[in-house]
Amino acid sequence: MTTGTYLPVLNEVEKASIRERQPLPERYLGLPDDEMAARIAAARATLGDRLVILGHHYQRDEVIRFADYTGDSFKLSREVAKHPDAEYIVFCGVHFMAESADVLALPHQKVILPDLAAGCSMADMAPADELAICWSELEQMGMASRTVPVTYINSAAAIKSFVGEQGGTVCTSSNAAAVLAWGWEQKEKILFLPDQHLGRNTAYFRMGVPLDRMVVWDPKQPFGGLTREQVEAARLILWKGHCSVHVRFSAKQIALVRQQHPGVRVIVHPEVPFEVVEAADDSGSTEYILSQVRAGAPGSVWAVGTEVHLVHRLADEVAPHGITVLSLDALGCLCSTMFRVSPNHLLWVLEGLVDGQVYNQVAVPEHQIRWGRVALDRMLAIH
Numbered sequence: 001m002t003t004g005t006y007l008p009v010l011n012e013v014e015k016a017s018i019r020e021r022q023p024l025p026e027r028y029l030g031l032p033d034d035e036m037a038a039r040i041a042a043a044r045a046t047l048g049d050r051l052v053i054l055g056h057h058y059q060r061d062e063v064i065r066f067a068d069y070t071g072d073s074f075k076l077s078r079e080v081a082k083h084p085d086a087e088y089i090v091f092c093g094v095h096f097m098a099e100s101a102d103v104l105a106l107p108h109q110k111v112i113l114p115d116l117a118a119g120c121s122m123a124d125m126a127p128a129d130e131l132a133i134c135w136s137e138l139e140q141m142g143m144a145s146r147t148v149p150v151t152y153i154n155s156a157a158a159i160k161s162f163v164g165e166q167g168g169t170v171c172t173s174s175n176a177a178a179v180l181a182w183g184w185e186q187k188e189k190i191l192f193l194p195d196q197h198l199g200r201n202t203a204y205f206r207m208g209v210p211l212d213r214m215v216v217w218d219p220k221q222p223f224g225g226l227t228r229e230q231v232e233a234a235r236l237i238l239w240k241g242h243c244s245v246h247v248r249f250s251a252k253q254i255a256l257v258r259q260q261h262p263g264v265r266v267i268v269h270p271e272v273p274f275e276v277v278e279a280a281d282d283s284g285s286t287e288y289i290l291s292q293v294r295a296g297a298p299g300s301v302w303a304v305g306t307e308v309h310l311v312h313r314l315a316d317e318v319a320p321h322g323i324t325v326l327s328l329d330a331l332g333c334l335c336s337t338m339f340r341v342s343p344n345h346l347l348w349v350l351e352g353l354v355d356g357q358v359y360n361q362v363a364v365p366e367h368q369i370r371w372g373r374v375a376l377d378r379m380l381a382i383h
């Protein structure tokens with residue numbers, strides 16, 4: 001399965017964010033770690049309950065240690081609703097996560113992404129204008145009225161808003177099967193974006209949908225590069241997108257780790273390619289991976305196929321219980337965009353808030369908030 005060359009395509013909100021991005025001032029460069037830790041602690045103490053810091057599982061150690069809550073993007077977005085008194089939500093993650101938090105936030109709450117250049121390669125592969133063209137081409141093929149759009153939560157607010165307006169919904173890596181089942185109750189076809197791998201792996205491995213009932217829609221080609229007959233035969237139309245971190249895992253790595261560690265249990269995230277899930281023992285969301293490994297027997301050895309910061313922290317956490325955790329990729333797959341958020345950025349935005357300055361706020365336009373909420377609420381009603 002080829003992944004092609006990744007060229008980021010930004011939607012309008014992301015372009016505006018980059019234009020409005022306030023870069024880290026020079027005085028925040030080269031600070032000693034202990035000084036930064038002391039100043040971050042002082043700023044947090046001053047801001048008190050007016051501040052909540054959220055840290056994604058893939059965030060680097062030097063930042064996540066300051067988070068009030070850690071989790072995957074959906075779990076963290078829900079933390080926003082649990083803190084109505086917090087005026088500032090500092091999201092140490094990537095752009096689409098901060099947007100989701102802003103969609104779910106109350107009007108008086110401000111969501112801050114410490115570096116607005118922290119994007120997501122997968123979300124960037126589904127810009128709103130390409131989705132609008134895709135939908136109009138499906139209309140011309142006579143397919144749009146028979147199709148419900150579903151987007152993975154790893155997508156821009158503009159995409160969530162579009163699917164909300166078109167009767168569709170959002171899914172996470174934990175509830176993707178339930179959401180696909182819901183989708184097929186609504187219409188005969190699902191347009192699933194932006195991650196072809198999550199869509200294919202869920203439909204095939206969890207739901208038994210044959211591969212010949214799925215097609216890949218290439219937004220760079222007229223009509224997705226597909227004939228009317230191909231779309232007619234499909235139950236699942238997969239957007240040609242992927243995560244540049246998770247496509248680095250391979251079945252070859254699994255064969256190697258099995259050779260080196262007989263009896264190893266291999267668990268991967270469903271954003272990895274099809275043949276990797278096929279070769280693994282199990283797959284699931286980051287929260288699922290954490291729960292499975294934590295419940296492992298003393299003496300068990302696990303090879304984990306997801307972002308390396310989570311894998312290393314998990315390895316440290318379970319080592320005292322006699323459980324060994326290895327990264328499936330010996331070099332470690334790093335989410336380089338999330339890595340843009342540094343403790344220096346965190347310190348700068350917090351000291352800004354103490355001084356009454358809001359740097360790098362993510363503010364989703366009103367129209368997108370309205371329909372994005374509709375899409376997210378539909379997801380929450382699906383069990």
Ligand code: SF4
Pocket residue numbers: 058094119120121122123154243244245246307335336337338
């Ligand atoms: S790991 Fe992949 S999907 Fe997740 S934020 Fe990084 S680039 Fe995006």
